[in-house]
Amino acid sequence: PLAGPVDGRKDDVIVTAEGRLMPRAGLDQIHEFTKNIERCQLVQRKIGEVTIRVQPRAGFNQTDAEELVRQLRKRVGSGTTIGIESVEKLELTATGKQRFIISEVDREGLTGMGLEVPSDRAAFTEP
Numbered sequence: 001p002l003a004g005p006v007d008g009r010k011d012d013v014i015v016t017a018e019g020r021l022m023p024r025a026g027l028d029q030i031h032e033f034t035k036n037i038e039r040c041q042l043v044q045r046k047i048g049e050v051t052i053r054v055q056p057r058a059g060f061n062q063t064d065a066e067e068l069v070r071q072l073r074k075r076v077g078s079g080t081t082i083g084i085e086s087v088e089k090l091e092l093t094a095t096g097k098q099r100f101i102i103s104e105v106d107r108e109g110l111t112g113m114g115l116e117v118p119s120d121r122a123a124f125t126e127p
Helices: 062-076 107-112
Strands: 039-046 049-056 081-086 101-103
Touching: 039 062, 049 062, 062 081
Parallel strands: 039 101, 049 081
Antiparallel strands: 039 049
């Protein structure tokens, strides 16, 4: 009775070229197929385009990059453009956590696609 409302984790989602909303579940397993990655993160700046930011381990190579793209492609489809960006270190939140998906997609563009974008949080939901 003394506890207030409990707010769960709120993550951004990936919007595919076909307009499908892809949450973290399932996408966060793409790195499990390569051994030379410390961490990775998905960044979306435009609908239908995703960049995989990789914090590589020693030995990271083209084969690892291609496997990451292949694993993500299986999940988001062939219409979504996928790129790789190698970074020295992935940025953490103020609480020391890593956001797996960062969406910089224009909220107005999503509304034009018929997707509801709540103004009180970063995550997208279908109407």
